[in-house]
Amino acid sequence: MKLSNISFLLLLLIVTSCGNSTDDKKEEKQSIKINQPTSEQQEAEDGVTEILLTGNDQMRFNLKQIKVKAGDKVKLTLKHIGELDVNVMGHNFVLLEPETNINDFASRAVAAKDNDYIPENTENVIVHTKMIGGGEQTSITFDAPKKGVYDFICSFPGHVALMQGKFIVE
Ligand SMILES: [Cu+2]
Structure with missing residues (x-):
């Protein structure tokens, strides 16, 4: 469990133990919970950090931020x-090299329909999944970059305007 989650739980405990659990406060707590960035992430026993990233028909990823540790x-x-x-609302995950101009990359990707919207011979991509449509899922395993x-x-x-986030290696 990450520090931010722990302090969040502590905060909840403090709020709860104050005893003034009016309905207002309950609602407040719930909305805090909802706004908490959810990182569907767990360290499996074999040392592999598993991330579940979802995409929906509203062009949204569930995660704005993914955190892993160097060497993971x-x-x-x-x-x-x-x-x-997939032809209407396809989604993929593309991890970009630092210094990549996202909009420039995205416009080159548009022209690469035959290559799953990944520009051919690009040096900007660290790793990517295939493009998938509703109801599908796909996994990739890779070493966290530095x-x-x-x-x-x-x-x-x-x-790209809505579906982007930060991949943080600590
Ligand atoms: Cu998409």
Whole structure:
């Protein structure tokens, strides 16, 4: 469990133990919970950090931020929880090298339909999943790159504006 989660739990405990559990406070607590960035992440026994990233029909990833540790082996599963076809609402996960201009990359990706919207011979991609449609899921396993903050995006045409986040290696 990460520090931020622990302090969040502590805060909850303090709020709860104050005893003034009016309905207002309950609602407040719930909304805090909802706004808490959820990192569906766990360290498996074999030392592989598993990440579950979902994408939906509203062009949203469930995670804005993914944190791993340098040297981790990462198993990332991308799950499309929508219903739309891959040709209409395809999603992928593309982890970009630092200094990559996201918008420039995305526009080159648009032209690479035949290559799953990954520009051919690009040096900007560290790793990526295949493009999937509603109801599908796909996994990749890779070694976390060196410490730093990386961008991840969905490279389906038009998705990058909403579907991007930070991949943080600590
Ligand atoms: Cu997408």
